Structures are given as structure tokens and as C-alpha cells.
Amino acid sequence: MKNAAIIGFGCAGYHAAKALREKCPACDIHVYSNTHEAPANPMLTTYYVAGKLPRSGVFPLGTKEEIVSSLNIRLHEDTPVKRVLAEKRAVVLEDGTETVYDEIILASGSHPFMPPIKGLPKRNVYVMRTVDDADLLLNAIHGGISSALVIGASWVGIKVVEALAAHQVPTTMADMAPRIFPTAILPDVADVIHARLEAKGISLLFGRGIDSMEEQEDGIVCRFSDGTSIKTQIVALCLGLRPSISYLDPAEIKINRGVVVDMKMRTSVPHIYAVGDCCEAKEIIHDQYVVVNLWANAVRQGTVAGSNAAGGDESFQGNFTHNITHFLGMDFIGIGDNRAQGDILAYESPSGDVMFRAIIENGKIACINILDNYKISGVLKNYMIKRVLGSDEPFDDKSRVRIMEDPLGRALVDLLETSAASDI
Ligand SMILES: Cc1cc2nc3c(=O)[nH]c(=O)nc-3n(C[C@H](O)[C@H](O)[C@H](O)COP(=O)(O)OP(=O)(O)OC[C@H]3O[C@@H](n4cnc5c(N)ncnc54)[C@H](O)[C@@H]3O)c2cc1C
Incomplete structure (x- = not known):
């Protein structure tokens, strides 16, 4: 070459x-x-x-x-x-x-997906991907924003909500899905996150799609498919890529x-x-x-x-969707796909501040949700990858030590050992 x-x-x-x-x-x-x-x-x-x-x-x-x-x-x-x-x-x-x-x-x-929304204004509508996008939103914030609507309860959407909250901008998050992180989260974990977001002053509008927008002198009116509407000064579209x-x-x-x-x-x-x-x-x-x-x-x-x-012979073994997202004082870890079908393993820490859910599909962990413990997510993800790729090997010694050091990890070992999912 x-x-x-x-x-x-x-x-x-x-x-x-x-x-x-x-x-x-x-x-x-x-x-x-x-x-x-x-x-x-x-x-x-x-x-x-x-x-x-x-x-x-x-x-x-x-x-x-x-x-x-x-x-x-x-x-x-x-x-x-x-x-x-x-x-x-x-x-x-x-x-x-x-x-x-x-x-x-x-x-x-x-690049961010821009849906064909009727009446979508040319001004005061933002997306988040590049540093230029970030500059534009930050300039708007510095100019003073009285309200914001983030459309899309995605990983990007929640980070935009957090950034707006950091500047005390009253913010609403909307999505046609019934809950946040629609492709990753299990309903009861979502309920906890929704309650925490609302307690922090974030308004949530789920289960309704955007029907149209209308730019007015003092803001943008967003009309939803269920006939409701809200008025906002800016809109952030976080609807995928x-x-x-x-x-x-x-x-x-x-x-x-x-x-x-x-x-x-x-x-x-x-x-x-x-x-x-x-x-x-x-x-x-x-x-x-x-x-x-x-x-x-x-x-x-x-x-x-x-x-x-350059003449090499390397391969990409594959991966699956996983996200470790820290926002507004919480950590949500979503690994795999929440459409997996199977038994659900559930664990709550005695103090109630850590949640764990796993879907076991065909004897393998196909989806994990963890709320407020990011420390063992890497170990669990690597374990999942190995299992999905067909390995029957249990955790290696280093990972086992890591897991057992963590209170959630110890509880998980108990949980997984009593399920069909694991030979830990
Ligand atoms: C807000 C946000 C949060 C995220 N959070 C996470 C996370 O928590 N964990 C995670 O793993 N991933 C996350 N991601 C995704 C991750 O950032 C991307 O998967 C990764 O950056 C992709 O890298 P890339 O090089 O493929 O694309 P890019 O970083 O988009 O780079 C592509 C480059 O090509 C340029 N380009 C495009 N067209 C042309 C052209 N015709 N000619 C010349 N140049 C061109 C673009 O301008 C860009 O500079 C997040 C993304 C966003 C936006």
C-alpha cells in the first residue's frame, strides 16, 4: 500500500x-x-x-x-x-x-435525526453531537433561557436535561415512549428514575409524540399527538442518530x-x-x-x-448496547436489550438505594439494569460478552474478587447462583 x-x-x-x-x-x-x-x-x-x-x-x-x-x-x-x-x-x-x-x-x-415536524422553527431548536452544537446551546443558555423542552428520553436527551438543570433552566422531557431509555430500561427501574427526576423539578411527558410546532414571538408552542401542548423558549431534539x-x-x-x-x-x-x-x-x-x-x-x-x-488480519468480535450514564446524581447502567424474553432476576439493596434487574433468556443474561452502582458494570459486561459468544467459563479470579468486594456483587452472586443463568 x-x-x-x-x-x-x-x-x-x-x-x-x-x-x-x-x-x-x-x-x-x-x-x-x-x-x-x-x-x-x-x-x-x-x-x-x-x-x-x-x-x-x-x-x-x-x-x-x-x-x-x-x-x-x-x-x-x-x-x-x-x-x-x-x-x-x-x-x-x-x-x-x-x-x-x-x-x-x-x-x-x-448526525442527529431531524424528523419532519410540521412548523419546526429555524431558531431556538438545538441538537447535541458536535462541539459546535454544544457552543450554540451554551450561547443560548448564557443569553438567558426561561424554559426548555427536550424531546427524546434518550441517553443524549437525559444528558442535555442535566446540562440545562446545571444552569437552573426549568426543563421538560418528552417522548412518545412510555418511559425513559426506552430500549434499555425495565419498567420498575424507570418508575424510580421518573420519581427522582420529578423530585428534582424536571417535568416528564411520556407516551405522546410531537404533532407540530408553532413559533410565536415569546416562544415555541409544541403540540402533542394526544391534543395537549406546552410553550417553551427552546427545544432540544434528541431523537437518535x-x-x-x-x-x-x-x-x-x-x-x-x-x-x-x-x-x-x-x-x-x-x-x-x-x-x-x-x-x-x-x-x-x-x-x-x-x-x-x-x-x-x-x-x-x-x-x-x-x-x-495495511495488510493485517484483525477482527471485530462484536458488541452489544451498553451504557453507563451518570445524570443528576444517579447512575443508570443498561446492558443488552430490554426486549429480551425470559425470567427476571431482581435485587434491591437492604437500604433501598441500589437496584439490580436481569433478564435471563435461554439460560443467558440478555439484559441488565443497575441503578446507582456503576463499579461492577464493566465486569458484568465482559462476563456477558463471553457467555453470549459461547464461553462456559465462570468469572476469572480477578473479576470474582472485584465482584465479591462489592456489596451488590455479593448479592448478585447469590442471586445468579440460584438461577439457571450462571455457573459462577
Ligand atoms: C451526547 C452524546 C453522549 C454519548 N454518550 C456515550 C456514552 O456514554 N458511551 C459511549 O460509548 N458512547 C457515547 N456516545 C456515542 C459515541 O460518542 C460515538 O459512538 C463515537 O464518538 C463515534 O465515533 P465516530 O468516530 O464514529 O464518529 P464521530 O465522532 O461523529 O466522527 C466522525 C467525524 O467525521 C466527520 N465527517 C462527517 N461527514 C464527513 C465528510 N463527508 N467529510 C469529512 N468529514 C466528515 C464528522 O464531522 C466527525 O468529525 C455519545 C454520543 C453523544 C452525542
Whole structure:
């Protein structure tokens, strides 16, 4: 390989460049970025808005200059890729420049979904993904906001609620789903979180979709499908993400919801790879390929593609959705998929401040909810991955010590040992 192009300079693009450089000290690596910033961690944007991090803290991988120098890459900043001609392996820019590469890695991430809402105003409507999005919301907050409506009770939505609460902005969260974190949470855990949010002054409107919006002189009226409405000064739309792949032609390269890849991160076109939020990754609980937006996936997939593009033979073993979310003084850990069918194991700490739920599907843990104990979630997740991938091995010694040190962990061992789920 003489040269390679990476499209996108986020987490996945950075790790692809790093792996490429490690395997190929002499090749030309061109990175195309539609911003002029260093790779950002999107999950830190809300901490910046909340005032818990300086703006520079959103760029954990280093400054642009440090990265360009240490990886010896050619960074084309503020240079969005307009088209990739897959058959020719050519990258086309807005000015029509066309460059052919030996290898191309697509790492263009995703962007917030903007639904076609009737009357959606052009002003005072925010999303949260990039540092620019965070700047815009923070500017609005500094300008003074009397009320906010966050639409979407998602992982992103709750972090935006928290950031607004940090500035004492009266906030309502709405979703057409009946509860927060609709794809991860079990109903009784949600009930506890809802009660705590309401006690902190957050208003909740669940079970109703947005029907239309109307901009008025003193705010935005949002009308819901059940006929109710509220007036708010700003709206934050946190309704999920869509892969940023408009520069690809689905007639040339296979795309479902994201770019389709195999475990080597290869697309349907030889010498073109896709990584991070723009591709469909392997989800191992239900053995399917879906878009799983996780930082850890972007790290591993970028590394695999970078290495393979340079002649390596690495694989991405797959993952499943898991989130450890700290918000408004609580921690919710959701691992796996709450649509799993099976017996539910339940545990409450004697003091009532820690909850644990697990769904056991076909003898394996398919979904875990933990409220207010994040310490053992990593160990449990790794254990789940092994089991889902077919290992019958119990916890290793280190993990067992970690689990047994924790009061919740000890209770879980008792619980799991009496269920069909475990041979701990
Ligand atoms: C608020 C929030 C909270 C989150 N919380 C968590 C969490 O708790 N845990 C977790 O694991 N994950 C979390 N995530 C998800 C995680 O941040 C992403 O999965 C991860 O950052 C994806 O990295 P990426 O490199 O694929 O995409 P990105 O970081 O989006 O990088 C893609 C880059 O490509 C650029 N680009 C796009 N199109 C083009 C083009 N045509 N030409 C050139 N450049 C282009 C984009 O501007 C961007 O800079 C969160 C995300 C958000 C927004």
C-alpha cells in the first residue's frame, strides 16, 4: 500500500490512522475532516455545556497539532468529502478534485435525526453531537433561557436535561415512549428514575409524540399527538442518530441503515472499510448487524480497519448496547436489550438505594439494569460478552474478587447462583 484516505477525524478515524501508521510507517495517510477541530468525544459535549469541563476537555485524544505530528498524517481540515466513487476508489471534494487511493476507510460518524415536524422553527431548536452544537446551546443558555423542552428520553436527551438543570433552566422531557431509555430500561427501574427526576423539578411527558410546532414571538408552542401542548423558549431534539454517509452511492456500496461491513470491517467493495457510527456493527446478543453507537466500538473498529488496510488480519468480535450514564446524581447502567424474553432476576439493596434487574433468556443474561452502582458494570459486561459468544467459563479470579468486594456483587452472586443463568 502506498496511500490511504480516511474520511472523518473523530474517534474511529483517529484510531484507524493510528493503526495504519503503526503498521505502515512509510505510507501516505490523508485524513479528510469537515471541521477544523481535533477529534472530539461527543459524549463530553454535555459536560462542557454543564460547565463541568472546559471546551478543551472535549478533545481527549490530543490537540490537532500533536496528532498530526505524532501520526505523521496529512490532515485536510474543513474539507468535506462530497463523493466516494467506490469502483474507482476515488475521493471527490466539493471543488471537483478527484484523488484515487489504494485503501479508503469511511469513518464519518453520524448526525442527529431531524424528523419532519410540521412548523419546526429555524431558531431556538438545538441538537447535541458536535462541539459546535454544544457552543450554540451554551450561547443560548448564557443569553438567558426561561424554559426548555427536550424531546427524546434518550441517553443524549437525559444528558442535555442535566446540562440545562446545571444552569437552573426549568426543563421538560418528552417522548412518545412510555418511559425513559426506552430500549434499555425495565419498567420498575424507570418508575424510580421518573420519581427522582420529578423530585428534582424536571417535568416528564411520556407516551405522546410531537404533532407540530408553532413559533410565536415569546416562544415555541409544541403540540402533542394526544391534543395537549406546552410553550417553551427552546427545544432540544434528541431523537437518535443517522449515519453520515450521503457521499456514498448505495448502487455502488452496500448500505442498510449504515454501511454494511464484515468482521474485518470490509465493505462490499474491496479495499474500502467502514468503522464507527457510520457502519453496522456486529451485535452479538441477537447475532445481527446494526448501527451501535459506542465509543468503544469506534476505537476497536478503527484499529481493526487501520491494521487490515495495511495488510493485517484483525477482527471485530462484536458488541452489544451498553451504557453507563451518570445524570443528576444517579447512575443508570443498561446492558443488552430490554426486549429480551425470559425470567427476571431482581435485587434491591437492604437500604433501598441500589437496584439490580436481569433478564435471563435461554439460560443467558440478555439484559441488565443497575441503578446507582456503576463499579461492577464493566465486569458484568465482559462476563456477558463471553457467555453470549459461547464461553462456559465462570468469572476469572480477578473479576470474582472485584465482584465479591462489592456489596451488590455479593448479592448478585447469590442471586445468579440460584438461577439457571450462571455457573459462577
Ligand atoms: C451526547 C452524546 C453522549 C454519548 N454518550 C456515550 C456514552 O456514554 N458511551 C459511549 O460509548 N458512547 C457515547 N456516545 C456515542 C459515541 O460518542 C460515538 O459512538 C463515537 O464518538 C463515534 O465515533 P465516530 O468516530 O464514529 O464518529 P464521530 O465522532 O461523529 O466522527 C466522525 C467525524 O467525521 C466527520 N465527517 C462527517 N461527514 C464527513 C465528510 N463527508 N467529510 C469529512 N468529514 C466528515 C464528522 O464531522 C466527525 O468529525 C455519545 C454520543 C453523544 C452525542
